[in-house]
Amino acid sequence: MKTRYQILIALMAMTGATACSFLEEEPQVICSDTFYKSEAELRYGLAGVYGALSNLNSYGNSYAMPISNTDDLSYQNRVHNVPSVYWYNHNASDTDVLGCWQIFYAGIKNANEYMAAIAESEFDPNHAYYSEARFLRAYYHFILAQAWGDVPLRTHATLAPDPEEVNLAATPQADVLQWCCSEIEELLPLLAEELDEAPSRVTQTTAAGILARIYLFLGGETVTGADKKTCFKKAAQWAWFVIDSHKHQLNPDYDQVFINMISDLYDTQYRESMWEVEFKGDRSSADKWSNGRIGDILGLQSTSSQSNFSEWNCNYSYAQYNGSLKLWDLYWSDDRTDDEKQLPVITDKRQEWNLPPYNYRGGKVDGVEYTASMDKTPYIYEKVTTFTDPTTAAGIRNCGKWRREALYEGHQNAKNLHTGINFPLLRYSDVLLMYAEAKNEDEGPSEELYDFVKEVRDRAGIATRPYGDYASQEAFRQFVRNERGRELVFEALRKYDLIRWGIFVEAMHGYALQTSDDRWSANNTLAQYALATANSVQPKHIYLPIPSKELGVNSLLKQNPMW
Template identity: 50%
Template sequence: LKWCADEIEATIPDLYEPIDNTPSRVSQTVAQGILARVYLFMAGESVKQIDGLDKKEMYRRAAYWANEVIASHKHDLNESYEEIFINMIRDQYDTQFHESMWEAEFLGDRTSATDWTNGRIGDLIGLRSQSRTTNYSEWACNYSYGYYNGSYTLWQLYWENDRTADETASATVIDKRLTWNLPGYNYRGMNNQKISYKNKAGETVTRYLQQTQSMFKTPWVYNNNFAMPDIEGLDQTIEDAFDPADLVYDPTVMCAVRNAGKWRRETVYEKQMSAKSLYTTINFPILRYADVLLMYAEAINEYAGAPDDQAKEAIREIRKRAGVKTDESLLGDYRSFRDLVRNERGRELAFEGLRKWDLIRWGTFVEKMHNAGTNQPTENKYRNVSYTNYASANYANVTARHIYLPIPTKELAVNHALRQNPLW
């Protein structure tokens, strides 16, 4: 890690890549942001102290390099959280805010020999969109397996944790990042369903749903309670047709098993109908400016023993964009601020591949995974029992060995000076 940090630092003076060429290429600010990330990891619990560099010094360097990005004034928070990822789905750059600083790019969808890629963002991780019908040109969301789901713990981070008193457990003030990352729908399709429910007048009514499968948004449902009020593509010509305007909805339905919606393949964004193509041109973020702000906030708090004004304002701005207030009492001392920043990283950077490594460097990975396994809702309206039980079993299997990666057997065979990690 020290070699890695030294190499990055040595290249920074010679990086003249214009910011307009990012996020496809590495600019000075990208290198500075990644260097901040490296130093944060070096300061973490899984890395032994390096000669000449104590943990506090590494936090100082992380804060320094994150601040270099901030002080450059080349990046800003996009005013819309959703727009950051819509740009990646559209395969276009944000030339106004430059919040997405570095991306893994996927340039083809394998529709021809010249458009070739291994990218499956949106296909494996996204909103489930499947149907027996193959009228792909009419689908509102291209084919997706939707293998990745959020956990109940992630839901609680958005819905309950760090909310002000007037927002706690309120269905009217919802974190915008929740509605994007864990939306109340996918595209599994509803068709020819008879449901009985209480309408807004309190009357029990029986109505019929007829919706072409996978063409329109399909709300999560439990016992005829819907997670969202807007249901598209309904045939209103049938007798006793369901009227979504008459629905009393519950935004918490199936909150513990929802698909990761961050890179959805909705055709309004992807701008193409791709039949059952499993490959996409959707990019994946490696570094965002919001991450840089959070890294600075964490590093300066750890180095100085308390947050400075810039760190506090970074948290306020990130939460303001999400549409939630900031409890100022959480900004006042080292421990409260540390916990807030850690939770904020979970909310802001969900499904971006950073959470495991954050938990590892904080020394809480095994504990948090076990806690997530036991933190399962008891009410069936929140969960699919088979999904949550499967997840709990996997969380329970996590041990200290999973903090480290094993050295491949082939490497051990050709280099006898190497020794396998004792946990493996």
């Protein structure tokens, strides 16, 4: 149960509170004259460094969803009253962009101050807690450099509003990413080897998996100044570190990976979910505070006006994301064997879970009345319901990965939009695919790499064409890229994959072809929303704009090109 190691969010970064606890206790403020004289105080301080992850501006909402989750496989199904970043119509004054920038730099500030406090204490700076804070500081810098490009590299605590400290020029993106890698490689041996508090806290294998991710991005098409060959070798090396540890396996049941997150459970048998952002509660009371909106924004629509919450089968959810027609075809046709292509049923377990044939919107469908939030309501397309034909309604289904079904989440006692559903930062299936990708880019394909991808596909319950079909580097490259889409969709990774592959703008403009498909008619309102988003995408959207407010404070910063 994640209640053993729950981070209680004190939001010290935004409110000035000093620390919070991993344990189920009331958050305690540690005064400066008593700071870090005990192991318990160290935990309170470290929880404050982790706290930036679970803020509404980071993985609670803004970063994980509007900023990072609109891509070629996942589109926003609303047009009114949603943030402009959903539509790529944002600018340097956008509040989501500013909030995201601020919270990750707040996390860096907390890490720097925490590390400085330990250095002044009697504790060894090589303490595992110090190394965790150092890792998080590097991770926050990675997120910033990945999203904004050149950013200020802040490596020490600034305890006073010194203009010389505030005014800091941006460091080139490649240098920031290389610094992140060097930091993590140096501190990794000091992190915990055991997984007792994983996936709540960072371990050696977590750090190695994130290293693989950073090296892949550093070696990508949009980063200049790095030796790509070396980056791919290092990415493969650190992904292999995780694989060779034999501490993680794929859960045989893909659905269960996410049911665990919805149900407030940790999988201590397979350890596929290697690192998660923790959320707890539903804001129904002060002691059940949460900044998470996973399942509400990313989920199955369930928007009943009724208040008999104990009878609902799905808790309240706006469900603002759908899977695109391209995602449907990745499951339905791409890389399928000829035999399976002929089957009139869905056979990929990930397609069944991620794009289920129902939500809980209610209303009359094909003459049958469904009650919102209580009845599984089928989609209908071309007068055919998904309960009649489970393969219809391609491209218009809600994201089902973190569905708020009461069977898993439990019943709520009010219409609460905030959830205790965790969000994954790293899964073992991602590591397997990163290893296959990095080795292919470095050395070309092999049957060994093919087997790693096939392991992911076998868990999905689908047949795989023979290795010979993917024996060229380009064929295997596309195979892995497709598999990443099928496996990791909706997990705030796809956009940055497209960026590092150098195909982001091209892939987004691909919606123009999708919406002319007979299965997703251009007259379909949802298809038009997706097309409008795609038409807004320009090369400048590879990076976010530096917030105007930050430019006003830091005179040495310059706005990103084209913004």
